[in-house]
Amino acid sequence: MRFFKLVVSTVAVFALIGVGLVSTQSSASAISVPYVKGVVSFTFDDARLGIYQYGAPTLKKYGIRATFYGVSDYISKGYYKNMNWDQVKQLQTKYKWEVANHTKSHKRLTDLSDDEIREQIEQAHAAFVANGIVPETLAYPFGAVDDRVVDIVSDYYPVARMAWLGKGNQERFEGYGIRVYRPRYNQPASEIIQMIEKAVKNGEWLILNFHNIVPDNPGPYEYKRSELDKIAKYVYQKGYQTATIKEAMSLRNYNSVKNGNFDKVAGDWVVNWTRNNPSNIVVDNSGKGAYPSVDSSVYFKGTSQKDIIRSDQIKVWSSNTYLFSMFVRMESYKKGGLAVWVNEYDAAGRWVSGQWLGGIYKNYIGKKVYVYRPTSYRVARIQIAIYTNANSDLDAYVDSVSLVSSNKIFRPYFAIPKFISPFSKGF
Numbered sequence: 025m026r027f028f029k030l031v032v033s034t035v036a037v038f039a040l041i042g043v044g045l046v047s048t049q050s051s052a053s054a055i056s057v058p059y060v061k062g063v064v065s066f067t068f069d070d071a072r073l074g075i076y077q078y079g080a081p082t083l084k085k086y087g088i089r090a091t092f093y094g095v096s097d098y099i100s101k102g103y104y105k106n107m108n109w110d111q112v113k114q115l116q117t118k119y120k121w122e123v124a125n126h127t128k129s130h131k132r133l134t135d136l137s138d139d140e141i142r143e144q145i146e147q148a149h150a151a152f153v154a155n156g157i158v159p160e161t162l163a164y165p166f167g168a169v170d171d172r173v174v175d176i177v178s179d180y181y182p183v184a185r186m187a188w189l190g191k192g193n194q195e196r197f198e199g200y201g202i203r204v205y206r207p208r209y210n211q212p213a214s215e216i217i218q219m220i221e222k223a224v225k226n227g228e229w230l231i232l233n234f235h236n237i238v239p240d241n242p243g244p245y246e247y248k249r250s251e252l253d254k255i256a257k258y259v260y261q262k263g264y265q266t267a268t269i270k271e272a273m274s275l276r277n278y279n280s281v282k283n284g285n286f287d288k289v290a291g292d293w294v295v296n297w298t299r300n301n302p303s304n305i306v307v308d309n310s311g312k313g314a315y316p317s318v319d320s321s322v323y324f325k326g327t328s329q330k331d332i333i334r335s336d337q338i339k340v341w342s343s344n345t346y347l348f349s350m351f352v353r354m355e356s357y358k359k360g361g362l363a364v365w366v367n368e369y370d371a372a373g374r375w376v377s378g379q380w381l382g383g384i385y386k387n388y389i390g391k392k393v394y395v396y397r398p399t400s401y402r403v404a405r406i407q408i409a410i411y412t413n414a415n416s417d418l419d420a421y422v423d424s425v426s427l428v429s430s431n432k433i434f435r436p437y438f439a440i441p442k443f444i445s446p447f448s449k450g451f
């Protein structure tokens with residue numbers, strides 16, 4: 025019966041929204057939605073003294089706190105023009121920065137054995153702890169990361185940061201693939217300010233990354249103090265929100281979908297979800313999913329018939345705007361598609377309406393994000409339905425299904441301005 029309603033109302037909604045269809049179909053980034061204002065994070069890597077001498081005091085003028093990713097050997101060994109432990113400690117105590125782990129000796133983790141990776145993380149962590157600092161996030165040296173590295177890092181920290189802005193398959197790393205923008209040493213503050221404006225306008229989270237701050241004549245991996253001052257001053261005067269990496273991440277992830285990662289399984293099926301057809305929809309454990317649990321995902325085999333999974337009912341506020349997202353790996357696509365539908369119920373649990381959010385009709389690996397606004401004030405609960413169209417020929421893996429109220433989310437900074445090389449490798 026429920027299924028019948030769903031089919032009928034799909035037709036109705038298509039007919040009704042007509043011109044407005046594009047607003048539900050296009051990606052969230054193209055739509056103007058009342059997100060919370062964007063967030064800007066300042067991050068500083070490695071150990072150069074200018075971070076302490078010029079970076080921290082400059083940001084402090086404007087009440088901005090940053091995240092420092094320290095390489096413990098660089099600090100311990102007292103290299104020329106590097107910070108010592110006392111200065112690093114002051115970043116935390118005097119400037120209230122987040123001090124986090126950038127490994128022991130800045131080796132490319134992807135080149136190391138499992139044991140060596142653990143050593144790089146653990147020994148650095150121990151060095152910080154010995155100096156009264158407990159790191160809670162990590163940045164990969166050179167931004168070098170792959171599945172194996174993420175698998176190990178996730179034993180230690182809930183979040184890890186990359187070193188560039190590149191789009192690409194890192195998207196599946198979720199919180200272990202946080203992207204940054206690294207201003208060039210001679211890049212004027214005005215260009216960074218443009219990026220900040222764009223991030224704020226779109227409700228995005230822009231992370232800036234620096235290595236050393238100098239008073240004059242910046243070279244590679246350096247940035248001029250006066251330009252940093254202009255950026256910080258602008259953010260301050262505009263009243264834009266800033267956050268350390270840990271703070272920003274803790275503001276995310278209010279996912280109201282139960283078992284959206286499909287980790288909890290009872291028998292041969294995931295809890296909190298139903299499926300109509302156990303022969304075409306199964307739990308897959310071959311590592312086709314997304315972080316935080318790559319191993320498990322839900323596999324759809326597209327066939328002549330429409331197959332569907334449905335979530336438990338989820339409480340929503342009718343006046344809120346939500347972002348729905350899921351990871352999809354669509355392979356061997358020939359025809360048909362995979363789509364998302366929302367069933368809407370009133371407080372008494374009666375079905376009142378529904379919405380089609382969007383679908384995937386090609387080979388694809390990555391996150392899909394759709395905006396969801398309850399259809400009317402009567403909507404008190406929803407059910408998420410993910411289904412293959414009839415007459416599909418495809419293999420689709422779905423994971424990391426989430427629904428987040430837009431007043432609690434920062435979307436990652438996806439947009440890549442023209443002047444940025446999207447795969448410029450980080451230091």
Ligand SMILES: [Zn+2]
Pocket residue numbers: 069070126130165166451
């Ligand atoms: Zn580094």
